[in-house]
Amino acid sequence: MIFTPDHPPQGTIRDWLNSRAADGGTAIVFPETGEVLKWAALRDTAAAMAQAMYNQGIVKGESVAIIHPNGKDGVLAIYAALYGGFRATMINLAAGPDAIAYALEHSGARFALVHDSQRETFAQVAPDGMQRLDPARGGAAALPALSPDDHALLMYTSGTTGKPKGVVHSHSSLLAGGWTTAVAHALAPEDRGFCVLPIYHINGLCVTMMGALVSGGSLAMTARFSASKFWDQADQAQVTWFSVVPTIVSHLLHGAASPTPALRNRLRFGRSASSALAVETQSAFEARFGVPIVETMGLTETAAQILSNPLPPGIRKVGSPGVPFGNEVRILDAALAEAPRMQEGEIAIRGPNVMREYLNNPEATAQTFAGEWLRTGDLGHMDADGYVFVTGRLKELIIKGGENIPPREIDEVLYSNADVVEAAAFARPCPRYGETVEAAVALTDGSGQTGADLVALCQSRLGKFKSPDIIHILDELPKGPSGKIQRLKLSDLIPAPQAAE
Known part of the structure; x- marks a missing residue:
């Protein structure tokens, strides 16, 4: 299957993984362990694990909790759930025991794929009756047909009430999340992204993993970010771009390490998301390292990216997360009508990457949408060129x-x-x-x-x-x-x- 900048991806994640396996090549390298995961091996293992999951009694569309850090096992667990037609339920390992227990209970998952390092956490917080899956228990179970509208992902985000909300994405909206990134950053098969953000967050999952799947590129993935090792790992893995948050940009700026000339020449850009990047930090980073930083904005509810600054030589407006790629953005006034340019209002999104619902929460789902437009809860304005500037938050996160x-x-x-x-x-x-x-x-x-x-x-x-x-x-x-x-x-x-x- 071919990525095109003009149309959202068609089909399911199973279809795209099959296509990448047929094309061959490397999917992910792991600099810390030296492991290399080829697309074909990734597909074959995911398919076998999915069959094992059906043999253990899981049904299509059911939530399967994934309790994994970054790494080869975590990638396989995610793709196994997606390939099999289950609802991959990502558990935020940094959320604390109460939030993890709530997500496991609320998701309705009966089974979990648990990394060895998380067995103790699982034992402490798992609801009564929840079972650990044995991904090695194979079988000849036939996999059911999948539709682009079938549920694919359940990821929990938090609001001002303190109760996490379960964001549901379909195969089509999840693929669209990778597509918006690929379009904005002109990702190509020869590109290799650097994933240092957790894949149980929407950024790590959609921007890097889904971005590579849709574009046909590859990834380098580490267990976690290390300021002292970042540049060496990026050089060793021959990455061409990376996705981070402002905290990491600041850590790298204040660290002693620097990219080699070869890495600096290879890197097309770094992208920053999750919160506003300070103007001074961005300018100092680019001046020191010679690597352009593209500021972006995304939400769990939109499968990550909604706004991005263009790549150089396009105009990057420092202080703005940019313009929409692959979706539409408007500013809503108090009456939920479109506000004129430069007038502050609530940022709203419409596009193929928007979530399907909040699981078991129709009231919150209804409150989040104004017709076809998803209300972000963020305040901002749009300038004459269509760049959005975030001015505050309606929510108190x-x-x-x-x-x-x-x-x-x-x-x-x-x-x-x-x-x-x-x-x-x-x-x-x-x-x-x-x-x-x-x-x-x-x-x-x-x-x-x-x-x-x-x-x-x-x-x-x-x-x-x-x-x-x-x-x-x-x-x-x-x-x-x-x-x-x-x-x-x-x-x-x-x-x-x-x-x-």
Whole structure:
């Protein structure tokens, strides 16, 4: 099957993987282990694993939890679920025990593909009756026919309520997510992307994995990002582009390592997504390394990319995530009508890459759409050239290192302590992570609880990454006329700690 810039991909992921296997060539290299995964071997193994899954009692369209870090086994697990016609349910390993347990329960999955390193996590949080699959148990089960409209992916994202929402993508919308990336970045079979972001996030899964599948290119994949090894790994793997988040751009900029002249000449671009990239950081990176950074914007609900700056020599407007590729973008006014150019409103998206629904949540699904347009919850305006500039968020998500952290989820953990009368988590600007997490509480009179005690509580429930770095104890939290805590005032009301970056 052939990638064309003018039309979204047709067919299913099984069709595309079969086509790539027939063409031959390398799919993914793993610099840390030296492993090489060919397209044909990837397809054959995925097909055999899918047959084994049917032999163990899974039915078409059923959720299958995938609890894997980046690596060969994780790639095979994802493609096995997609190839077999199951709903690949990606579990965010950084989400903390509560969120993982919720996703496993809410997804309705009866079975999970579990990496050896995640067995303990699975044992702690898996719902009663959920079973680990044995992907080696083969058989001659026939695979059912698939349709582009069949469910392919279930990935959980978080909102201000604190309850993660399960985003459902079909084969067609998932392939379209890879296609929008391939169109924007003119990906070709000779391109090799560098995947250092988790494949249980939409960026790692769609931008790199689906982008390579649709374009016929290949990937280099590492278990995680390493600032000290990044350039050496990219050089060794002969990558031509990479996808990162602003935190990584900053880490590389402030690191001692640099690309070799050969790598610098080979790299066509790097792309940044997940949150706004500081103008100063982008300019300094390009000046130091000579590698252009293309700022983009995407959502889980849109199979990643919705906006991108053009590649050089096209006009890249620093401070803007760019223009739409493969989908349409408009700015909605308060009446949900299209706003004129330069007027601020809510950014909305329409296109083949838009999700099908939030699983088992028709109310949230209905609220997210205005007709055919998906409402992003982000505020922005569009200039005369069609470039979008993001000016704020309607939602109160904290974005730390590209990871969305709903403050309400932290609030609920704090409120589980009987001495906590009022609680609100909030974002603190941070040059390293974009934002870090803090919280403020008011306690009962005479309480002996300390901020450190409450931080420990959060870490036990949510994991260290999502927990506040510091919790401030106040007499009373600021409130509006209705008595609602004014979360967004806290970072201005409370002085930044001396140790904060």
